[in-house]
Structure formats: structure tokens, C-alpha cells
Amino acid sequence: MRQPKFDNLLRVLSRRAPDRPTLFEFFLNAPLYRRLAGREVVEQTDALAGYRLAIQAYLRAGYDYATVMASEFRFPGGEIEQAKTRSLNQGFVITDRESFEAYEWPDPDDFDYSKLERITQEIPEGMKLIVWGPGGVLENVIALAGYENLCFMIYEDPGLVQELFDAVGSRLVRYYERSAPFGTVGALISNDDWGFKTQTMLSTNDMRKYVFPWHKKIVEVIHSHGKPAILHSCGNMEKVMEDIIEDMGYDGKHSFEDSIQPVEDAYEQYVGRIAILGGIDVDFVCSRSPKEVRERSARMLERTRVRGGYALGTGNSVPEYVPQHKYLAMISAAVGDIEGELPPEGEV
DSSP states (O other): OOOOOHHHHHHHHTTOOOSSOOBOOSOOOHHHHHHHHOHHHHTOOSTTHHHHHHHHHHHHHTOSEEEEESSSOOOOOOOOSOSTTOOTTSSOOOOSHHHHHHSOOOOGGGSOOTHHHHTGGGSOTTOEEEEEOSSOHHHHHHHHHOHHHHHHHHHHOHHHHHHHHHHHHHHHHHHHHHHTTOTTEEEEEEEOOOBOSSSBSSOHHHIIIIIHHHHHHHHHHHHHTTOOEEEEOOSOOTTTHHIIIIIIOOSEEEOOOTTTOOHHHHHHHHTTTSEEEOOBOHHHHHHSOHHHHHHHHHHHHHHHTTTOOEEBOBSSOOOTTSOHHHHHHHHHHHHOOOGGGSOOTTOO
């Protein structure tokens, strides 16, 4: 395990070159967390066990931080058939003003954020936590109203749509207000998928009207505590990248896909304006050899070594279907080969 130094990621997020190759990942997966953390950590079951698992896994893999949720705050929805592959038109509970007013809106202040303080003594020197949210503004509105229903609602009752976005957005702002002040927290992620492969889910005008003002407030809250704000958002952002950089003021952008814009091209287009995080396409990691994965990762680190503003990672996250040895090949470009130091896959 190398000594964590969160300042390296801060340098990346301020568009500078870190002292050494730096990693960034939104989240891993349960078997990989267990393998990286080790049996002793996995078997713990107290209230801080989830945080401890993330911290030890990220530490063992060479990251300077661990990602966690600040509390159990979320927006309850309806039943869905399959969580991992759910339709955007399943599980909705708000279809009109009556159902909007009947919905029991959760209060972020009713949830416990104290784990962010209680874990202080167990965070290794030089390491920080990065807090992510219970979905984002658009994601939660779509989950509550359904994607098709929302599209109709925008034309049939725009006033209700505005109230719906305000109800979600204001509560997410409060979640970040509660999360940002803790000394253990070094940065925060606003995770909100906005697009398909060809365009944003709503028109650019509607994104600017309903979605972006709340993201701007989230960034302002995070920045008011002197911490960087990271946007994780999937989809084609070509028409709204200027909004992300100039209007909302995000420090880093995460989630890239080769079929939309390879990370190499995104870096060249936005270098010096916003940090580019991850980007080694998940399909590429899955389908290519470990040698090819490592070589592309090494080339990306060399491309960005002097100019800075880049941290190595996948284009999105590390779901269970990503072969572990290929993920390890990717990070080996930054931290060296650690596979031989870990228990065999599936043992923990």
C-alpha cells in the first residue's frame, strides 16, 4: 500500500499535475471491495463497517480517498421489476398534482450524518472521504415521475414540473449542506445521469430551466466549504459542457464512453478548463487483454503527466462483470502490480 496523499487529487481537480499518477473511481463492487479490504475488515459488522470496508479497499488499491454516502437519505419510490436493468418508466409514484402533494417528502435533516465524524480516527493519514449523493436532481425526478410521464408533463403542466424539480433539488442541496462541513470530507460528487449516447434526456433548454439551476446551487454549497465539486454524469454532454464548466462551475467531470467521446479526445478538448476523471472505457476494460488495458492506461497517464488535470480510472465504475484482473491491470499503470499481494478472486 502506498501512502495516501489527498493533495494529489486536489491538484488534479485544480487542473494541475499531481506529484505522482493518481487514481479516481466512483465506486467498485462488493466482491472487489471484499478482496481488496481483506477478511478481517469484511467480517466486521458494526455501524462503521461499510465505511471501513471502503476505506481499506481504496487504500489497498492505491487511492487517496474513499467514496461514501453521508447518510441514508433518499427519495422512496415504487416497486421495480429489476433494479440493475430497470426501465426509466418503472417505479414512478407521481403523475399529477394530487400524487405530488400526497407524496411523503423526506427531510434530509431527519437522517444521521455523524458517521462522517465518528470514522475520523480510522482514516489513514493523508486520506479523505469523498461523499456522493442518493442520485441526482434529474435522476430522482425521473424515478419519481417516470421518464415518459415527465416528458408529457413538461408540456401539459410545466408549473408542476418546476415544483417537482424544486422539491427534489432543494433537498439535495440540503444533503450537501449537511455533508460538506465535516473535516473528514475532502470533496463531494454530484451524481446525476443526464443523457443518452446521442443527446441529453431533456432538451438543452429544459435542462437549463429545470436541472442546471439546482446543480449550480449544489456546487455553490460545496465551494462555500472550500471543497471541490465533481460531476458524475453519463451520456452525451457535448451541448452542455460549457454549462458544466462556466455556469455550474464543476471542478471535475467523470463518466466517459468511447462510443460518445474517447477520454483522450475529451482531455485534449477541455484540458486546463475542467479536470477529466477516469475514462478508460468499461467495455474496453472488459473486452481487451490486460496488456492492452494497461498500455492504454499508461499512455493516458503519459499524455497528461505534464499538463495535469487527470486521474486514471474506468469510464464509469467497476461493476461485477468487469474481470478483476483487468481492473487490476488498469490501476497497475499508476500503482504497480498488486494482484500478487491479494487473496485469490472469490476467496474473501
